[in-house]
Amino acid sequence: MQKYIHLLRLHQPNGFMLLMLPCFWGIFAAFSSFKDIHNNLLTIILFAIGSVVMRSAGCVINDIFDKDLDKHVSRTSKRPLASGAISTIEAITIFCLLCLVGLAILLSLNKTAIMIGFISFFLFILYPLMKRITYWPQLFLGLTFNIGVIIGYVSINGNISLSIFFLYLAGIFWTLGYDTIYAHQDREDDLRIGIKSTAILFGDNSKLWISSFYLLMIICLLIFGQLSDFKYLYYTSLLLVGFHLLFQLFKLDIYNSEVCLEIFKSNRYTGALIMFSLLLTLI
Numbered sequence: 001m002q003k004y005i006h007l008l009r010l011h012q013p014n015g016f017m018l019l020m021l022p023c024f025w026g027i028f029a030a031f032s033s034f035k036d037i038h039n040n041l042l043t044i045i046l047f048a049i050g051s052v053v054m055r056s057a058g059c060v061i062n063d064i065f066d067k068d069l070d071k072h073v074s075r076t077s078k079r080p081l082a083s084g085a086i087s088t089i090e091a092i093t094i095f096c097l098l099c100l101v102g103l104a105i106l107l108s109l110n111k112t113a114i115m116i117g118f119i120s121f122f123l124f125i126l127y128p129l130m131k132r133i134t135y136w137p138q139l140f141l142g143l144t145f146n147i148g149v150i151i152g153y154v155s156i157n158g159n160i161s162l163s164i165f166f167l168y169l170a171g172i173f174w175t176l177g178y179d180t181i182y183a184h185q186d187r188e189d190d191l192r193i194g195i196k197s198t199a200i201l202f203g204d205n206s207k208l209w210i211s212s213f214y215l216l217m218i219i220c221l222l223i224f225g226q227l228s229d230f231k232y233l234y235y236t237s238l239l240l241v242g243f244h245l246l247f248q249l250f251k252l253d254i255y256n257s258e259v260c261l262e263i264f265k266s267n268r269y270t271g272a273l274i275m276f277s278l279l280l281t282l283i
Helices: 003-009 013-030 035-039 042-067 087-108 109-133 138-144 148-157 162-193 198-227 233-253 257-265 267-280
Strands: none
Touching: 003 087, 013 042, 013 138, 013 148, 013 162, 013 267, 035 042, 042 109, 042 148, 042 198, 042 233, 042 267, 087 138, 087 257, 109 138, 109 148, 138 162, 138 198, 148 267, 162 198, 162 267, 233 257, 233 267, 257 267
């Protein structure tokens, strides 16, 4: 079973947490009291399951597209498809099964959420191709990984508001920051085989760019709070988010792969702190 666990990245929970937490942001942003959590517990559970399923599906389709490229990158050369442990036919079958599970979960939501969900599916399919054609695949990942903010919000509220777009934007800038850090692990291999990324585009200036993305993320969270008429507890809790991001930047060394991976993984705490901030608005 180990090769299938590695194909689905079940041994790396950080990825599905980074997909799941923005979904929870959107859901909690639509709530007006803690009672809503109890009343929508099934929806929360479905989004948690759906995040694991669709993140795994995204990893499988990514590995199918990148099978030949992964062989030439030290970090990915032992992935099941790249190493030949799993065949392409097996991977496609698993991908289809995962998509069916994701579809079943999506169809349990309202019509607006379903329509946005179908858009997000095509983003998941296209994302692995972006690093071949643009230096901004991290931006495309941000659009894809954070669309759960809108789907989660709409699944509860039934419609889209202006404020939720700023929460979505905050997630996009967040992803631009943390995935640029992640991309620095493979920068030399990517340069050698012709893969594009913001880590290559920004180069030695990456820390300045990442700082800018994190600052824009905080600004979007503040605007979201203003549009939502949140009280002081929300803004106070955002200080924790800000301190955590500053700690990341202080520790960041883009030339040290181990440090980059550690900081990337720490972003699950960033997402959890934002979720905590939204929960405080229900008090």
